[in-house]
Amino acid sequence: MIQTVTTTPFSDQKPGTSGLRKKVRVFAQPHYAENFIQSVFDSLEGFEGDTLVVGGDGRYLNREVIQSVLKMAAANGFGRVLVGQGGILSTPAASHLIRSSGAFGGLILSASHNPGGPDEDFGIKYNIGNGGPAPEKVTDAIAARSLVIDHYTIVDAADVDIDSPGTRQLGDMVVEVVDPVAAYADLMESLFDFGTIGAMIAGGFTLAFDSMSAVTGPYATEIFERRLGAPSGTVMNGTPLPDFGHHHPDPNLVHAKDLYDRLMAADAPDFGAASDGDGDRNLIIGRHCYVTPSDSLAVLAANAHLAPGYAGGLKGIARSMPTSGAADHVAEKLGIPLYETPTGWKFFGNLLDAGMATICGEESAGTGSDHVREKDGIWAVLLWLNILAARKQSVAAIMADHWATYGRNYYARHDYEAIAKDKADALMAALRDKLNALPGTSNSGGTIGSADDFAYSDPTDQSVSRHQGIRILFDDGSRVVFRLSGTGTEGATLRVYIERYVGPDGNLAMETADALAPLIAAAQEIADIRGFTGMDSPSVIT
Known part of the structure; x- marks a missing residue:
């Protein structure tokens, strides 16, 4: 009835x-x-x-x-x-x-x-x-x-x-x-060389996957332990729990610190990864080598041809505007388009549906391809494993080779969480008011070449999305981006993205914090974050 x-x-x-x-x-x-x-x-x-x-x-x-x-x-x-x-x-x-x-x-x-x-x-x-x-x-x-x-x-x-x-x-x-698992696992097996990955694991390659007591536990257990033959216990926190075991299921260096510490230990496994609450994000860490999401996107795009599902090459690469330009260098070398979109997977979906892009990624730990229309944590882990098995190199060696080829985009995101919305809005309004006056001025980060409020014209339907984040672009190619996030449930989150590019002949071995220190100071000088929010430091740095 x-x-x-x-x-x-x-x-x-x-x-x-x-x-x-x-x-x-x-x-x-x-x-x-x-x-x-x-x-x-x-x-x-x-x-x-x-x-x-x-x-x-x-x-x-x-x-x-x-x-x-x-x-x-x-x-x-x-x-x-x-x-x-x-x-x-x-x-x-x-x-x-x-x-x-x-x-x-x-x-x-x-x-x-x-x-x-x-x-x-x-x-x-x-x-x-x-x-x-x-x-x-x-x-x-x-x-x-x-x-x-x-x-x-x-x-x-x-x-x-x-x-x-x-x-x-x-x-x-x-x-x-x-x-819920079988059809997805079959899809993954159709895209990647499970035989070669399984042989690498059988030959002694060790990995650890943290499901964070969230949804990917059953998927990871089926794929990594059953189909690829990794030992029982490879999947950590593999039972989905209503409260995620009182943990925060966000695969970053704060909430997945146990995994990070394990990969930095003397007896670390070869490879570590994690996924989030609903399985669409990922964290990649090699032995003694953390990989930023922006760098991960670039490496996956540069090496995707090693996996059977992508052997024919890529149609294009798409990244969200706040994501570093690391993938841009790959697209240029491959001779394929690079699309810079607002944050939000729906923008990638239009490009994927139109056959204009194959691999997409966001700095917030989301990467995926045209196999679905969402970002996909386990997919990213499997593509990494396929690359490691095909190249027979460590994560650290692959990253070193990548930077030597394309240069390095030193990059970090500073999150200021649970800010009163009126204060966050006031900070962004003040930034917008000064945009026209910023070009040509100098600060701790150097001389500002241009500044804008990012707008995107979708090439598939010509729709326009405005006010997607404020970009401060420096003469040397560095940049600082300010954006309010819509993923929280209380207050507002200010996200500040800081990036510095160093070419293949530059210093590729700096600590990220040292490389970005001048730009971090510049962000405070430009936006007066402390004055508007009352916060002396970010809640989270990733």
């Missing part, structure tokens, strides 16, 4: 680049999740009788919201829902399932790398039929609908068993509970 439930709008349901993210206590309010889900359905057309994919990263509230999605999908006319067993689907696996099943779209329940638990974060993101995040025209429609919604429809039925594989009936809709 379909029920119509009267409701009133919430004023805070505008989805960002990664969907709607709020605290669990916000989503747990009566009607809150249901209002947003109905706003999504009301903003779509033509899904009657079609297929919807549903799954999430297993965080707190995941299972409860999945039940609401199933019952509301049935009431709104979907013909079939594919749901990951136990409610589990990594974000890249969900993208693959949407694409491979020909689904109309999917709802991914995750707050990505944000912490989980009753006092932490939850999120819902709608992905369209190409498997990628909804474009702005869809998220704008969802936001507009959420402000006027007055009812939602839901099937009055018992909860659906999502723990046993197979099909069930929910009203007129079929619910199919699917293995």
